[in-house]
Amino acid sequence: MSDFPEVVVKEEYEEIRRWAKDFGQREIAPIAEKLDRTDEYPLGLARKMGEYGLLGLSIPEEYGGLGLGAVGAIIVAEEIAKVSLSAGLIIGVQNGLVGNAIAKFGSTKQKEKYLPRLVKGEIICSFGLTEAGAGSDAAGISTKAERAGEWYKISGSKLWISQGMVADLILLFARTGSQEDRAAGITSLIVEKGSDGFTVGSKLEVMGLRGTGTAELVFKDCRVPASSVLGTEGDGFLIAMAVLDEARIGAAAAAVGIAEAALDASMAYAKKRVLFRKTLSKFESIQFLIADIATKISAARLLTYRAAYLLETGKPFQREAAMAKVFSSETAVWACERAIQIHGGYGVSKLLPLERFLRDAKTLDIVEGASEVQRWILARDLLGL
Ligand SMILES: Cc1cc2nc3c(=O)[nH]c(=O)nc-3n(C[C@H](O)[C@H](O)[C@H](O)COP(=O)(O)OP(=O)(O)OC[C@H]3O[C@@H](n4cnc5c(N)ncnc54)[C@H](O)[C@@H]3O)c2cc1C
Incomplete structure (x- = not known):
């Protein structure tokens, strides 16, 4: 911790702060109240955030991101949340959850296919972990993914999924082992919109983070290719x-x-x-x-x-x-x-x-x-x- 104060005063961080603040004031502040009131997902804003670079803060530059370190990224999170937490969540899910997972654990093919479009906001992503019966106890999820030849067959549902209403891609966590396996029996899979058996269930109204498309996602014998697994089976x-x-x-x-x-x-x-x-x-x-x-x-x-x-x-x-x-x-x-x-x-x-x-x-x-x-x-x- 001896050199920690350096981090707080570094000039490059002040530049990042000004850059984020400028976008927040110009593009988010005028619509923040409406976003909360109407509870409608701001697709146009998400695309603009992508064009500006906000959706790929920590994604490597080779995939179109900015390659910022963690300190730079949280300065942006702080500045955007001052104007609208809902707008901040778009960055959190695109960059922090789904983008980060694909960048760290994806195959080269998966990174090349998804990251440049995720960073630009051309595809909107969701992180599908929570279920009606398992939130804090995430190791208890029961959505199943059964291997059948070159496919996985997914059955179950996810609850409270941010951007779920509009998601083009879901990073889904499903059980490939038995329920008793708990954490060891979970695998992460990339499910694309339009996959057979995948539907968006009801939109869920919440008191905060409004306008973020919170939804239930339903999988009924949903088929995805075996190549959809992110990382290794069991590592989800x-x-x-x-x-x-x-x-x-x-x-x-x-x-x-x-x-x-x-x-x-x-x-x-x-x-x-x-x-x-x-x-x-x-x-x-x-x-x-x-x-x-x-x-x-x-x-x-x-x-x-x-x-x-x-x-x-x-x-x-x-x-x-x-x-x-x-x-x-x-x-x-x-x-x-x-x-x-x-x-x-x-x-x-x-x-x-x-x-x-x-x-x-x-x-x-x-x-x-x-x-x-x-x-x-x-x-x-x-x-x-
Ligand atoms: C607006 C919104 C957006 C969300 N977006 C996403 C998303 O994009 N993807 C996703 O997967 N999930 C998402 N979630 C789900 C969120 O992560 C869960 O709601 C959260 O993890 C809590 O789980 P739960 O609601 O099942 O509550 P529970 O796990 O049932 O918890 C109930 C209460 O018990 C407490 N509790 C839990 N464990 C313990 C313990 N060990 N000791 C003492 N108390 C405990 C909790 O703190 C809480 O107060 C979202 C939720 C909301 C409201």
Whole structure:
């Protein structure tokens, strides 16, 4: 950790921040409220994000990505989430989950076929792990993939799948072993839209991360070629956990971004709102609250950047990623709730984005490993259980 502060001040990171912020202000801010209100997937925005380079942040340059390290990528996650967490999720799924999995575990053929189009936003991807009966307990999934000659026959369904409504490609996790095999019996397969037996089930309405096409995906004797396996049969759980461990740092960064947006709004409001003949900022209880929010955000950011730095420098980062995810997402929920309090009636109104920030922050507390799961990971690691 001795050279960690270097990471925070590097000039190239400030350039990345400006680059992401510019896109956020220009292309996302004008539609962020509508995206949340209509809950319609922004296909046009996804394509623009692809053209700008946002969907291939950490994908190798040879496949059209930017090849950024983990720190650069989380700076982008932070800046985009300040404007819209839903837009940030498009990057998280395309680049962080599916792109990263294909780049790390795919065959050359799979990388060449999918990555350049994924990076450009020409194909929209989903990460299909969660089921009605298995979320945190991902090793308990029951969707089956049975080998039949040169094909796999898939049966089952997936729930809460982001971008599922519009997905052209699903990185699916299915059971090729027995239920008792738990994690060892899971395989990841690439399922393309149009595969026989694959349908999108119902659209699922959620309080946060709206407009991200959350859906149920249904597989009824769905046939995919044996060459669809990503990595090796039986390695699916390891692949899922490898990319989720990394994606957790992006989720933490997004939480930092939301919390900071809530803080910025609160400080601006406190300076201009006059009551009892003085501005809100002159009340000590408000000053202390602002100080506490800023302090917690700094702590969350440092935890997050530390985890990203460890990942980027090839060191173990899982413990730090779990700490960053749980602390940052809970900080975001708390900061948004306090920011609403500072804003009074405006805070709970739809005139300001604060109530959206709170709904999004709460959703972050659940996705990509809920807070209890992060604590469980940490406790097992710390206590050597
Ligand atoms: C908007 C949204 C988008 C999503 N996108 C995707 C996606 O793209 N792909 C995908 O595969 N999934 C996705 N998910 C699913 C998400 O990852 C799961 O909802 C999450 O992992 C929690 O699983 P669960 O809902 O089954 O809750 P459960 O696992 O049933 O958990 C219920 C409660 O028990 C707690 N709990 C779990 N384990 C423990 C433990 N060991 N000790 C104590 N408490 C525990 C949990 O923290 C939670 O509070 C999405 C969900 C949402 C809401």
